[in-house]
Amino acid sequence: MLAATNKKRWSKLWKHRYLYLMVLPGMITILVFSYFPMYGITIAFKDYNASKGIMGSPWVGFKYFTTFFHDPMAFRVLKNTLLLGLYTLLWSFPAPIILALLFNELRNKHFKKFVQTVSYFPHFISVVIVAGMLKDFTARDGLFNQIITYFGGTPIMFLLEPGYFRTIFISSGIWQGVGFGTIIYLAALSGIDPTYYDVAEVDGASRWKKIVHITWPSIKPTTIILLIFALGGILGSDFQKIILLYSPETYSVADVIGSYVYRQGILGARYEYTTAIGLFMSVISFVILYISNWVSRKVSETSLF
DSSP states (O other): OHHHHHHHHHHHHHHTHHHHHHHHHHHHHHIIIIIGGGGGGGGGGBOOOTTTHHHHSOBOTTHHHHHHHHSTTHHHHHHHHHHHHHHHHHHHTHHHHHHHHHHHHOOOHHHHHHHHHHHHGGGGSOHHHHHHHHHHHTSTTSHHHHHHHHTTOOOOOGGGOHHHHHHHHHHHHHHHHHHHHHHHHHHHHTTSOHHHHHHHHHTTOOHHHHIIIIIHHHHHHHHHHHHHHHHHTTTOOOHHHHHHHOOGGGHHHHOOHHHHHIIIIIITOOHHHHHHHHHHHHHHHHHHHHHHHHHHHHHTSOOOO
């Protein structure tokens, strides 16, 4: 019986061998770049010495986790990471949903395609270029200050003022990602049967009622899934753009886990310490993802697992 089962299994594998060969490069890439590097997590529990290697370095247990919690900067970077993640979720997550709903209401197909294409462009601009644009626009003689001085105001050094940093960071992220973020929602909207709208129109439903009773319920499951993902990544701020934009003057609001790890790990060569911080944040992110998925499954019966 077992031999027959194995023979059937190998026969099936051989039959679809070309499909498996197509999948093989992707699987190898994931293994090499996503799973094998997880071996390095053990550095978080060791007093790492490059000459001894990972396995030859002595174990120190939770020493570096304790060091982080006793670090005076720990509370600041944790608070900034959480606040920036919450503010980004609050403003950035609804933006593509609203834009997708607006696109769905456009009746001129040519204009709709043009606006969609234009809204996608910022997504393909490098974060380095976006940071450079922001620095130019917010400079003392930049576009924003030229507008301010034109109306009689005083120039503002936006990127040196802590009160403006989060607004600039979040708004630039919305501008760059809102168009591309509508793709998934538009795909969900394309699956709605047009006869639903026709029937609703015959019944005298307004555009708003069509959105509330037809459009929104159709994209609600997609929105919930993406919200779960967004909650799971709430602690993963775009630290690359933060590093390009922040300065010591704005550390009080802009210094997040990612930028702190960059300074301590890459610039300070404290690999064990930053690995411990990264592992801690990954565990917290997984817990948030698991809890949000559990709540979603109980409330809406839509979940990842």
